[in-house]
Amino acid sequence: MSSNKKYWKSVEELNENSSIVEALQQNEFVEEIPTDEFLGDKDSLGSSSTSRRDFLKYVGFSTAAASLAACEGPVIKSIPYIVQPTEIVPGVANYYATTIADGYDFASVLVKTREGRPIKIENNTDAGTNGVANARVNASVLGLYDSLRVKSPMKGGSSISWETFMSETSSKLNGLNGKAIVLLTQSMPSPSTNKLIAEFKAKYGNVSHVAYDAVSESATLDAYQAKYGTRGMANYDFSKAMTIVSVGADFLGDWQGGGFDSAYAKKRIPDHGKMSRHIQFESNMSLSGANADKRVPLTPSQQKLALAKLYSSITGNSVGSINLPEALASAVQSAANELSKAGSNGVVVSGIQDVNAQTTVLEINEFLRSKAFDPKTTIKTRQGNNNAVTQLVADMKAGKVGAIIMNGVNPMYTLPNASDFKEGLSKTELSVAFSMKQDETSTNCQYIAAAPHYLESWGDVELKSGHYSMMQPTIRPLFDTKQFQEVLMGWTNKSGSYRDYLKSVWTQDILNGSSFNKAVQDGVFVMPAYRSVSGSTGSSSTIETTSTELKDKKDRTFLGGVIHDVAVGVGIKDEDKNEYVTSTTSTNVSNGDVSAVGSVSALSGGEAARALAKTTVANGMELSLYTKTGMGDGQQANNPWLQEFPDPITRTTWDNYLTLSQADADRLDIKNWNVANGGLNGSYAKVSVNGAEAITVPVIIQPGQAKGSAGLSFGFGRTSKALKEEMKTGVNAYPLYQNFSSVQDVTIEKASGEHEFACVQLHNTLMGRGDIIKETNLEIFNTKSKEHWNAIPVVSLNHIETPVTSPDVDLWDEFDRSIGHHFNLSIDLNACTGCGACVIACHAENNVPVVGKTEMRRSRDMHWLRIDRYYSHQDTFEADDAKKDGFSGLFGDNGSLGGFGEMEHPADNPQVAFQPVMCQHCNHAPCETVCPVAATAHGRQGQNHMAYNRCVGTRYCANNCPYKVRRFNWFLYNKNDEFDYYMNDDLGRMVLNPDVVVRSRGVMEKCSMCIQKTQKTILDAKRDGREVKDGEFQTACSAACGNGAMVFGDVNDKHSKITELKEDDRMYHLLESVGTKPNVIYQTKVRNTSKA
């Protein structure tokens, strides 16, 4: 039962003696207004040259000046079009379907444009594949308006014209005398580009194409290729899995290119008493681990052993003795038992970058005949090949490469051996980087080919076999840019535009008679044979047979030429496979610590698993390099939305850091502590791989981090002219990414100094109200009544317990809201994975300002929508309470941890719950009654209105808000050099939503429940003279939520989804006991565990 659990947002809260927690529980604003600083010191006050009289004079003068200045209105000019395009009506948004394919994120999206400016990315609900935009994709629109973009082609740091660029590069390409030309590109599963590259090769000869992923999935690709013949990754549909075991795969994050969470979320909502069960084995606390029903922390090398054991337990094949600790072994065994029981409803995934591990996973899934496992549909969004890249760097250093042409990659930043690459680059006769920025790589190249943003480009992507996605420009290029494909066409002397080329390729090879215009309009095209695959839910064996034929046919068409290039050094098995027949291709992979077992024998006998089982557990610390939800591989590091996006797990912004377990941190004398203003400080640690150059990183002690492991994220520590100074945050982890292995044996020692984090996790604490989140487990949910696990709080009325929902105990008069619309927003804690897409969508829709790291640290974040992350103990506290009472403090100086070191600590492996919180739009809103100027008032439709121009900034409302969702504009965040983010330059301001006011200094703001969107929907219906249909009403967050966790609608529409959800047994209000009657409702989290 939920009330037995204790929730905490920060380990600091577990320390009962912490004064800071006490202070935060008592005070709304962490910082006292420092009146004593200037009023307390009489001397300085007396000696101050500004007297009271002076002050009054200045005030008088400035008031008079301001009012005089206000008398004359500015002359505002309006410039209409000369010829207005028919599709553009000023004030009306247009939507275009396009695709992001930046080498790391691939998604079919809708782009909202206003007066020709793209201002927001939305999900393309028509796209079955990757139709959901994650936080980074949502934020990518800001990259278009990046003021540091390269505005024309450049040579040696100065601008040149495209004519000069083309003539000079062409002559150099032709004068290489047979030296190799290398195209080093991001993963580009683009049929038309690949055809162009093939033509480029035909013209110049001696051209090789190397695909390079900054964060490599090479081992996965190798394993899949060895087994199925195509370079790619197996597709998984988690909506078909009832038991999911993940060994180190953050499949709700960026594993295999991401995009699996919406299918996963479908089965996480209890339906007729059933929901999927998710067991996660991992070392870093990831999004997937946070969402798991059972999470087992273990080091990366133990993960390999666990996978081997899983394999042997499920298949019954012996893999030899496995050296796992008792507790872990039994955890793996029970997971294996659950999987065996689930049979084809089970699925295993792994993120271990090891061919053996990946082969083993494929084996297990085939053995299980997993329905969720779909190897016939190949995911093509990762193509990088470690060996090819390594070989390329060696070749460049040896001077064998005549010309290198790079597109969408930044090896000088992302390569672990960047200095080697730089040396090699200087030995080439021609180096061209297609880049939007003067980044680490392009500044070291002879030519920067100014590349357009994806919103200015044409393109196509084959996301999965048979699933195509179309990229179309949504704005005319802002600068003098040309895309890679256009220049390739120029080099091969092809006439016409790339768009025409693209069209001809699609018409000939893909569309098979379907309309090109329709494909552009939809943004997606699925080959007919694959449509049935994506739509089927039952056994898929018959469909798979047909799809194999088609896939092979298509592979010949598009990928034939490409595979051979990307697969340098990897043997390719070309023979057709029947279902579940495996090959014996031997693959040589030099993959760091597994080099001893590098040879893969992917026989069903399970040699791969046996090799895995031989993994020796490292004695020292193992570092897992990962990507953060907000930053990915780091190419959007100049995006202030993403820098300010709080990491879902650590809730830290503007930084990356080493995550350590409490035990390891204690051992190394590394600490985290909160200072007086609520900010988090931490020690630094020095991390070195193989005794090589050490990097110094700040440390965050991460509950749930496996002992003996550490985590560090990519994507930070960028330098170069591509970023504003403010964005050069964190530490670059790529130098530690030796041999493209995400797991490294490291030595960690404490370094001097302390780091100031901008961590929002202690902001706006629970205020001692633990019942803010409700959860239960599936067993109780299925067997007990709602009153047991989702009881309505009671208050005493004449000594009789009365539910707070009763009008008898309400201080307020009820207002009749049964007429017209009454909006409610439902948030399902089961379906919410904490991915944060809604946070960025809200940012973009509502012109939420970016405040920067120092302001974040002062709890002055402006996010209208935050995703609270709560930790809780895995078991009931009843059993632990007795022990816990004995402590005078759980860890730290009291030394109780030393004494009870072996005793399980709440922070060792907490359960995690995510709870998005925005303004709850209380029908009985405490904020409204205290506003002295009636700036915040209630609408009949349920929204709590906020009239910014009326607000005088008393902040009473924020003090009186039990949910802490109101945000105060401490400064002017636009057109202010102190906040030099996107709102400070003309280009960046183009992303602002013209329908929402940009707030000024000194006013309170908060979630408006996207009233601009509900008003628009109503107006559209009025103009058409019809009623609003269910599903038409959306907020930015509910529209961005691909998981279906957020549902918005009109509860007065009795047939709507939201009405159904409001009647649901799981429904509860946040802090119901306060009696605020919110219009945001939550659905109790149900964990698929037997213990609560």
Add this chain to the structure above:
Amino acid sequence: MKKSYQSLEDNPTNNMKQVIYCSLTSKMYRLCLVLLLTFSTSLIAQEGDPVNGKSLYNSNCAACHKLDKAMTGPALRNIEARLADEQGLGREWLSAWIRNSSALIKSGDAYANKVFNDNNGIAMTAFPQLSDQDISDILAYTAEEKKEPIVAQNAVADAGAQEGGVSNDLILGALAVLFGLLAMALVLVKRTLDRFADAKGIDVVGQSKRTPLWKAFAQNQFLVLVTAIVFLLASGYFVYGYFMQVGIDQGYEPVQPIHYSHRIHAGDNGIDCKYCHSSARVSKTSGIPSLNVCMNCHKSISEVAPETLAEGTEYGVDYNAEIQKLYEAVGWDGTGYTGDSKPVKWIRIHNLPDFAYFNHSQHVVVGGIECQTCHGPVEEMEIMYQHAPLTMGWCINCHRETDVKVKDNAYYTKIHEELSKKYGVDKLTVAQMGGLECGKCHY
């Protein structure tokens, strides 16, 4: 001098009045008049009524023909005389051509075929409905002489009128001086009289004995208090009034880069507002029409009618020059687009603050509000100005008074039925529908 004359023929007496100001001009006028009258007599001699001919011409011919300039069809000034002189073709041929030109072409008439080919093979619309009298009226109209000199005359007349205005000022100035002198004389007279009285020993009665009025006033504290309060209240009222109008630009009438007359377009020509401001139907902004919308009509209207041109003089504007400004902006050289365009930087008149959301389509389409309700008598405005104060109070008042237009709108059916029952009214005002809530306009 405000409204002058429409044209000379219409209002010769009026002209006579105007010419008083300048004898030189009046002489030229008379000359001109005589000339014109001579011509008119000659026109009447042709048995056609040029006045009726003009209206027939405008309704039937003007779409393709101009009098002095080839458009879709050839120029028609003195067409009958020219035909007779050059081709020896008479009224019969012309009537046949006008009534059914294609039949004439088919019949193999040589000149008919030549005209047809000269005009890019575009057949003229047949007008079988025109009677002989109609045709002769039209021809009478086409035979009228061009009126260019009149415009020049007008300009001169106008200049004269302006000189008259200056002399008015002079008169006023002289009067002021006169009054000043009078006042001085009075003072001098009084002094002299006083001196006389002094000399004769006569005591002028009374003045120093009574307490002066201002002193009595100052001594009466009650009066002082009342006056002070009145004064303070009054000044408070005016100060308040002054500050409350800060930022309110009612009557704002800026000079625009192109003198665009709503009076001519919306008033005289009766063009619907939403023909040009089409986005008012679908968008939050009414939109300033893009220049291609202007060119829908102005491709063929390169100059205004002489009467309109004359009207322009009283506003000090040459409409034809303004149309040329449009052509320059849009890059039109009379036959085609040159591609050399310059956007027009209009000065925005109605500036709602950013924190207020207003949607035209809500009011225009859903609410069915006339544009004039907020924008005033636009069809009478030579220069557009801000009619309404655009203050929140003004919005709210309207929302309180206006009934929601629910007829034939299925969106409102349910909510109106329920709400009107709740409030016990037949018709709901916008306010009752929730139109006064802060968040409806401020977000």
